[in-house]
Amino acid sequence: MSIENKIDALKAVADDLPVPIIVQSADNYGVVYMNKIGLEILGVDLNELQSIDPRTYVARYFNADDDKEYSEKIKQRVNDFSEDYTSYFQQVKSKDGVWSLYASNTKVFFKNKEGNVTHLITTASPLEPIHHITIKINRLMDDVRFLRENASVFAKLSAREREVLKLMALGLSSTEIANQLFIALATVDTHRRNIRKKLCLKNNYEAVKFAQAFNLL
Numbered sequence: 001m002s003i004e005n006k007i008d009a010l011k012a013v014a015d016d017l018p019v020p021i022i023v024q025s026a027d028n029y030g031v032v033y034m035n036k037i038g039l040e041i042l043g044v045d046l047n048e049l050q051s052i053d054p055r056t057y058v059a060r061y062f063n064a065d066d067d068k069e070y071s072e073k074i075k076q077r078v079n080d081f082s083e084d085y086t087s088y089f090q091q092v093k094s095k096d097g098v099w100s101l102y103a104s105n106t107k108v109f110f111k112n113k114e115g116n117v118t119h120l121i122t123t124a125s126p127l128e129p130i131h132h133i134t135i136k137i138n139r140l141m142d143d144v145r146f147l148r149e150n151a152s153v154f155a156k157l158s159a160r161e162r163e164v165l166k167l168m169a170l171g172l173s174s175t176e177i178a179n180q181l182f183i184a185l186a187t188v189d190t191h192r193r194n195i196r197k198k199l200c201l202k203n204n205y206e207a208v209k210f211a212q213a214f215n216l217l
Helices: 003-014 036-042 046-051 054-061 064-079 132-154 159-169 174-181 185-199 204-213
Strands: 021-025 031-034 086-093 099-111 117-126
Touching (some): 003 021, 003 031, 003 117, 031 036, 036 046, 054 086, 064 086, 064 099, 064 117, 064 132, 132 185, 132 204, 159 174, 159 185, 159 204, 185 204
Antiparallel strands (some): 021 031, 021 117, 086 099, 099 117
16 A cells, blocks of 8 residues: 555545544655644645645744654654654644644554655644643643753752752741751852852742752752
């Protein structure tokens, strides 16, 4: 069976399914096919999707940082000739500019005669925005992005500064931190200034966010 025949077979049922289905080229992730509901969500037609550069497709409809992360997982599966699917959460921007969360699965859709993967298929199931699971997932994804964006600045902290940051996040005063770490009060104040400068902290809430994100609490 050719890829054309396999896509034709998919088309016969895909528009009756309640979730977006996407077939992409494995070499550059360009869209080859998308069913009706997927096209309606994005507000485009298939010809337009097939004509745009894959990087433009990602930039227009997806969170680029998240896409990079799960694209690497998918690429590794392809390189390993794995038939397993890759599961991930992704944020998608609809035609009205609203971001929605989807639980997606991608796997191999077609191989050529040499056994090389040429096409991938993805199903994307929408998650209700007010569902408690969706809220938790969004919060987790925000934490992951925060980690990714701030890992380099957090790495600038010394071991002692991380200890002080933890105690700051717990609400201890400089005097209490000095007593707990057995260091001078002036030394604590110096550490606090350096921490605020390195992490660009504006308030104690941001100190708590760093401490939680980097498992100090």
